[in-house]
Amino acid sequence: MNAPLKAVPDTEKPAVKRDVELESMMRRMARDARQAARVLALAPPAQKNRALVAMAAAIRRSRQAILAGNAEDQAEARRAGATPAFLDRLALTAARIEAMAAGLDMIRKLKDPIGSVTASWRRPNGMRIERVRVPLGVVGVIFESRPNVTADAGGLCLKAGNAAILRGGSESFRSCRAIHAALVEGLREAGLPAAAVTLVPTRDRAAVGMMLRGLDGAIDVLVPRGGKGLVERVQAEARVPVFAHLEGVCHVYVDAKAKLSMAKKIVLNAKMRRTGVCGAAETLLIDRAGAQHLLKPLVLMLLEAGCEIRGDATVQAVDRRVKPASAADWSTEYLDAILTAGVVDGVDAAIAHIERYGSHHTDAIVTEDKKTAEKFLREVDSAIVLHNASTQFADGGEFGFGAEIGIATGRLHARGPVGVEQLTSFKYRIRGSGQTRP
Amino acid sequence: MNAPLKAVPDTEKPAVKRDVELESMMRRMARDARQAARVLALAPPAQKNRALVAMAAAIRRSRQAILAGNAEDQAEARRAGATPAFLDRLALTAARIEAMAAGLDMIRKLKDPIGSVTASWRRPNGMRIERVRVPLGVVGVIFESRPNVTADAGGLCLKAGNAAILRGGSESFRSCRAIHAALVEGLREAGLPAAAVTLVPTRDRAAVGMMLRGLDGAIDVLVPRGGKGLVERVQAEARVPVFAHLEGVCHVYVDAKAKLSMAKKIVLNAKMRRTGVCGAAETLLIDRAGAQHLLKPLVLMLLEAGCEIRGDATVQAVDRRVKPASAADWSTEYLDAILTAGVVDGVDAAIAHIERYGSHHTDAIVTEDKKTAEKFLREVDSAIVLHNASTQFADGGEFGFGAEIGIATGRLHARGPVGVEQLTSFKYRIRGSGQTRP
Numbered sequence: 001m002n003a004p005l006k007a008v009p010d011t012e013k014p015a016v017k018r019d020v021e022l023e024s025m026m027r028r029m030a031r032d033a034r035q036a037a038r039v040l041a042l043a044p045p046a047q048k049n050r051a052l053v054a055m056a057a058a059i060r061r062s063r064q065a066i067l068a069g070n071a072e073d074q075a076e077a078r079r080a081g082a083t084p085a086f087l088d089r090l091a092l093t094a095a096r097i098e099a100m101a102a103g104l105d106m107i108r109k110l111k112d113p114i115g116s117v118t119a120s121w122r123r124p125n126g127m128r129i130e131r132v133r134v135p136l137g138v139v140g141v142i143f144e145s146r147p148n149v150t151a152d153a154g155g156l157c158l159k160a161g162n163a164a165i166l167r168g169g170s171e172s173f174r175s176c177r178a179i180h181a182a183l184v185e186g187l188r189e190a191g192l193p194a195a196a197v198t199l200v201p202t203r204d205r206a207a208v209g210m211m212l213r214g215l216d217g218a219i220d221v222l223v224p225r226g227g228k229g230l231v232e233r234v235q236a237e238a239r240v241p242v243f244a245h246l247e248g249v250c251h252v253y254v255d256a257k258a259k260l261s262m263a264k265k266i267v268l269n270a271k272m273r274r275t276g277v278c279g280a281a282e283t284l285l286i287d288r289a290g291a292q293h294l295l296k297p298l299v300l301m302l303l304e305a306g307c308e309i310r311g312d313a314t315v316q317a318v319d320r321r322v323k324p325a326s327a328a329d330w331s332t333e334y335l336d337a338i339l340t341a342g343v344v345d346g347v348d349a350a351i352a353h354i355e356r357y358g359s360h361h362t363d364a365i366v367t368e369d370k371k372t373a374e375k376f377l378r379e380v381d382s383a384i385v386l387h388n389a390s391t392q393f394a395d396g397g398e399f400g401f402g403a404e405i406g407i408a409t410g411r412l413h414a415r416g417p418v419g420v421e422q423l424t425s426f427k428y429r430i431r432g433s434g435q436t437r438p
Numbered sequence: 439m440n441a442p443l444k445a446v447p448d449t450e451k452p453a454v455k456r457d458v459e460l461e462s463m464m465r466r467m468a469r470d471a472r473q474a475a476r477v478l479a480l481a482p483p484a485q486k487n488r489a490l491v492a493m494a495a496a497i498r499r500s501r502q503a504i505l506a507g508n509a510e511d512q513a514e515a516r517r518a519g520a521t522p523a524f525l526d527r528l529a530l531t532a533a534r535i536e537a538m539a540a541g542l543d544m545i546r547k548l549k550d551p552i553g554s555v556t557a558s559w560r561r562p563n564g565m566r567i568e569r570v571r572v573p574l575g576v577v578g579v580i581f582e583s584r585p586n587v588t589a590d591a592g593g594l595c596l597k598a599g600n601a602a603i604l605r606g607g608s609e610s611f612r613s614c615r616a617i618h619a620a621l622v623e624g625l626r627e628a629g630l631p632a633a634a635v636t637l638v639p640t641r642d643r644a645a646v647g648m649m650l651r652g653l654d655g656a657i658d659v660l661v662p663r664g665g666k667g668l669v670e671r672v673q674a675e676a677r678v679p680v681f682a683h684l685e686g687v688c689h690v691y692v693d694a695k696a697k698l699s700m701a702k703k704i705v706l707n708a709k710m711r712r713t714g715v716c717g718a719a720e721t722l723l724i725d726r727a728g729a730q731h732l733l734k735p736l737v738l739m740l741l742e743a744g745c746e747i748r749g750d751a752t753v754q755a756v757d758r759r760v761k762p763a764s765a766a767d768w769s770t771e772y773l774d775a776i777l778t779a780g781v782v783d784g785v786d787a788a789i790a791h792i793e794r795y796g797s798h799h800t801d802a803i804v805t806e807d808k809k810t811a812e813k814f815l816r817e818v819d820s821a822i823v824l825h826n827a828s829t830q831f832a833d834g835g836e837f838g839f840g841a842e843i844g845i846a847t848g849r850l851h852a853r854g855p856v857g858v859e860q861l862t863s864f865k866y867r868i869r870g871s872g873q874t875r876p
Contacts (some may be wrong), residue, residue: 042817123838136849220849241679241850262872269874322869344728377867379480381520389565389870398875400561409575411863412679425849427813432827434700436707
C-alpha cells in the first residue's frame with residue numbers, strides 16, 4: 001500500500017481488539033447516518049439540489065485526486081493478478097469522471113419525490129386522508145469494483161432524502177475515497193451533514209457482515225450492486241430488507257403471427273446489443289406453427305452475428321453450428337454471446353416455459369396478434385413484460401426514471417428498475433375538525 | 439384431546455422421524471400453495487367473488503361444527519389454566535361466527551385490485567409503459583388465539599389473488615380447522631384449488647420455524663398477528679420479508695392554540711374509547727404556553743374517566759392522584775387505562791419527544807393554528823399523523839380500506855393499515871411496435 005489508509009484498523013493488533021474497534025466505529029457511523037437522514041428528510045428540494053450541483057463541481061475539480069487514487073488501486077490490483085475485465089471495471093478516466101458528474105446533474109433535474117401526494121380522499125366523517133411520499137431512511141449500498149457507484153448511489157439516495165452508507169470493493173478503496181471526499185465537499189457547501197453520504201472508512205471485510213446485520217436497526221434497506229456471488233451472500237445473510245437483482249434469464253418468444261423482419265430486429269437487439277446486461281435475452285422460443293418460415297432466418301442471423309446457439313432437436317436441425325442445449329442451459333444467464341433456442345407449441349407453452357425456467361425479470365413476445373400479445377402480457381409473471389420491443393429496454397433510464405440504483409427481481413416494495421421513487425416510503429396525513437371514533 | 443387430529447405427527451414417534459415427516463408435509467403443502475397462487479393470480483374477479491360468497495355461506499352453515507370445535511378448544515384451554523382474557527379471545531359465539539361471514543361479504547364488495555393500472559406513460563420512442571397491480575404470491579400468516587383470523591386473513595389474501603398459508607395458535611387448532619373446512623368448501627364450489635387457503639394441519643410448533651425460514655422460497659411475505667412476543671420472534675427469525683406491527687406508542691400533543699373542548703373530546707377518545715387497540719394514545723403532551731388553561735381540565739377529565747396518569751413534575755402538581763412517570767413510561771405501550779403525561783415547550787419539543795420515545799405508529803396534534811399543524815404533519819415521522827382527530831382512527835376500516843390484515847410499522851412496501859391493495863405487487867407492461875434499444 002502506498003497511501004496510508006486512515007481509520008483502517010491496524011492489522012497488527014489482535015483480531016478481537018480490531019473487531020471491537022471496528023464495531024464501535026461502525027456504530028458511531030450508523031448513528032451519524034441516522035441523524036443525517038432526519039435532516040435530509042426535512043431538507044427542502046432546493047437545498048438537496050444545491051448539494052448535487054456542488055457535488056458535481058467538486059467531482060470535476062477533484063479529477064486529479066480521483067485519478068491518482070484510482071491509479072494506486074489499479075497498480076495494486078494488477079500486482080494481485082486481477083483479470084483485464086476486472087481492471088476495466090475498476091479503471092477511471094477523465095471521461096468516466098465526467099460521466100459521474102453529469103450523472104449528478106441529471107439526478108438534480110429529476111422531480112423531487114418527497115412530499116408528493118400520491119393519493120387523497122375524504123371520509124364520510126369529513127376527515128381528509130392523504131398518502132404522501134417520505135424517504136426510506138438509511139440505505140446501505142454494498143458494491144464491488146466499479147468506483148462510480150459511490151457518486152451514482154450517493155446522489156440518488158440524497159435526491160430521495162435518504163442517507164447512504166456505501167461500502168465499495170476493497171480493491172477500489174482509494175478511488176471511492178477520493179470520489180467520496182468530493183461528495184462531502186458538496187454536502188458541506190449546501191449546509192447538509194457530511195454523514196448524509198458515508199463511505200465505510202475501512203477495507204476490513206468484517207464491516208460487510210456488520211452492515212448485513214443492519215447496524216442495530218440503523219439501516220432500513222440494503223442494495224447489493226455486483227456479481228451473483230455478492231448478491232447471493234447479501235440475500236442469504238442480510239437481516240434487513242434487500243432490493244436485490246439476482247439473475248435476468250430473459251426470453252424472447254416469437255409467435256407464428258410475428259413479422260419476420262420485426263422478429264429479426266428485436267431478437268438481434270435483445271441478444272446482441274450488449275450481452276453483459278441483465279436485460280439481454282438468454283433464451284429464444286419459437287412458435288412451432290411459425291417455425292417453418294421463422295426459425296431458419298433467425299438462427300442464421302444470430303450465427304452470422306457471432307452468437308453461439310444451443311438448441312433443442314428442431315433448432316439443431318437448422319444448421320450444424322447449433323450445439324445441443326443441456327438441461328441447465330434453459331435456466332442459464334450467459335451474459336455472453338450465447339443463446340438457448342427452442343420450439344414451443346404456441347403462446348401457452350411459451351408462458352409455461354418462461355414460468356418454469358425464467359427468473360421473473362424481463363420477457364418479450366413478438367407477434368402481430370393483439371389477443372396473443374395481451375395473453376402474454378397478462379400471464380407472464382415477470383417484473384417487465386414487453387410486446388414487440390427488445391428486452392434490453394429493462395433499464396431505469398429507458399423507463400424515463402432518469403437514474404436507477406439497480407433492477408429488483410423481488411416482489412416487495414421495488415420491482416423492476418429502482419429509481420428515485422422506489423427509494424421512498426410513504427405516510428398518511430389526516431386533517432380533521434375534531435373527529436373522534438364512535 | 440377428544441378429537442383425532444389428522445396429519446398431526448404421532449407424538450410417540452422419535453423426534454427426528456417426526457421432524458422429517460413434518461418437513462416433507464410442509465414442503466408438499468408449500469408447493470401446492472405456490473401452484474394455487476398461480477391459479478389465483480389469473481382467476482377473474484368474478485370467480486374470486488363466487489368463492490367469497492360460497493365461503494361466507496359455508497361458514498354460516500357450519501356454525502354447529504365450528505362451535506363444537508371451539509368448545510373442545512375452550513375446554514382444553516381451561517384445563518391448561520388459561521386466563522379469562524385468553525379464553526375470551528379464543529371463544530366463538532353465533533355472533534362472532536356471523537361477523538366472520540359478514541367480513542367475507544364485505545371483502546367481496548371491495549374493488550378487485552388485480553390488473554388495475556396505477557401508472558401509464560409513453561416514451562419518446564413510442565413505447566407505452568404501464569404499471570399494473572399483480573398479487574404478491576403466497577402470504578404466510580402466523581397468529582395466536584383468535585380463530586376468526588382464519589377467515590379474515592384467508593378472505594383478504596384471496597381477494598388480492600394471493601394464496602395464504604395460515605398457522606393459528608395451537609390452542610385454537612380445532613376452531614381454525616372447522617373454519618378452514620368451510621373456506622375450502624367455498625373454494626371448491628367456485629372451482630378454485632383448495633390450496634388457495636391452507637391451514638397448517640398440525641399443532642407441532644416446529645412448523646412455525648419452517649414457515650419463518652420461508653419453506654424453500656414458497657412464502658413471499660409473512661404477517662404475524664398477535665402479541666409482542668410473537669411479532670418479535672417473527673421479526674428476529676424470519677428469513678423472508680415481514681409485514682409486522684410491533685408497538686403503537688401513540689401521542690396526542692395539545693398545542694397552546696387548541697380549543698379546550700375539542701382537546702378534551704379527542705384526548706378522551708384517543709385514550710379511553712378502547713384502551714387495548716394499537717391506535718390508543720399512550721402519552722399526552724401539553725404545550726407549556728397553554729398549560730395554564732389546558733392542563734388541569736384534561737387531567738381531571740381523564741382521572742374521572744378512570745384513567746391512571748403518570749406525569750412529569752408539572753402534571754403531578756395538578757392532582758395528588760397523578761403518579762410520577764418513570765423513564766420507561768415514556769416509551770411504554772400500556773394497552774390499558776394508563777397514560778403518561780408531560781408538558782413540553784411547543785410543537786418543536788413535542789416533535790422531538792415523539793421522535794425520541796415514539797414507535798412511528800400514529801400521532802396527533804390538537805390545535806387551531808394551521809401553520810403549527812402543518813409543521814407537525816410534515817415533521818413527525820410516523821405511519822399516520824393526524825390534525826384535530828383521534829389516534830383511534832388508525833384502522834384500515836376507518837381509512838375506507840374495507841378490511842385490513844394488520845397495521846405495519848415498517849417502512850417498506852406496506853406502512854400503516856395493510857389492506858387489499860398493500861397485499862399486491864406490480865409489474866410493468868410495455869407495448870411497442872418493433873422498438874429496439876440504440
